[in-house]
Amino acid sequence: MSQSKKQVFSAFWDNIFQAEEDPRKKDVRAVLGQVPMFSELSRNELRKLAAIIHERRYSQGEALFAMGTPGAAMFIVRAGLVNIVIPKDDGNDLTLAALGPGSFLGELALLDDSPRSASAIAAEDTMAMAFFRSDLNRLIETDAQIGSKILKSLALIIGKRLKATNEQLFSSNAKKNG
Template identity: 35%
Template sequence: MNLDAIWSKLFGKIPVAEKTLGDYLSALPLFQGLSGRELRALEQQVYLRRYAEGEVIFREGDPSFGMYIVVSGAISIERRVPDERRIILATLLPGDFLGEMGLMDDAPRSATAVAKGPSEAIGLFGPELQKLTQHHPDLGLKIFTSVGRSLCSRLRRANEELQRIPRAQESIVRGAGHE
């Protein structure tokens, strides 16, 4: 069975009456600047999926196959903590993407993604991106560059948050000393 058949069976290419996948793709910040030809090529390799409230997109520990871009609704990224509670790490909105590490390596998913109401996401999976890159190397480079820039931005924000922790701890310690 070929990969297209597997992905179509798992994720289904949903016909969209009012919008094409290309319309969705061209509106996403991740794909800004792609030409019409590039968007049409990309459109052939992605999958639109609708999720019901509470539906799991992927679970922590699942194999990674690729990434998703939120088109509508909201998706929360959750992680299990030692006492078995789940904490929400982030809530992603249209234009945000998740699971991008699945394009880079085969490590298991590091968190669980859950639809926070009716949501739509576009899936771009490793085998399709590889095929796209073989046939359209410039397009593959543009996609990886865009994902890379977004990852750099996320890393910078995470570093800024980490730098705030010692200051917050210091403030708490000073406040506790005045009681």
């Protein structure tokens, strides 16, 4: 096959079967790749995940979710800053953490719809990505490999947090006892 024919064939093939990926989707895939929960996923698996992720824009002061409401999605901060706060009646909300790009929050919502334990408020104009429990459940049904990798990472993250909490509890008890 001549070079020109090869080029035409290749362009035809690419046009039908390997169309150029949308740069925005590529970008979403890149951000997802940096999140520890999705670190085990391959490039193709990240592409599949990016297809079901919802992108949202929040203005400064807008809530991603409110304490006490049922959790349905985990959020990943793509740009901006999100404060995790416990609202107080007197208006002096208690800020627990400030999360920047690449951080994730509300991951327990991937397991069940128990009420959120704190609120998440955009501290500045923020771009976030939401990953829904229903989508994860569907992924487990259709693409068990991706689903099991995500669940395994989620279990590791929760395990680490439990370990850290136990250590904190142990050290505070040790301090109390002398």
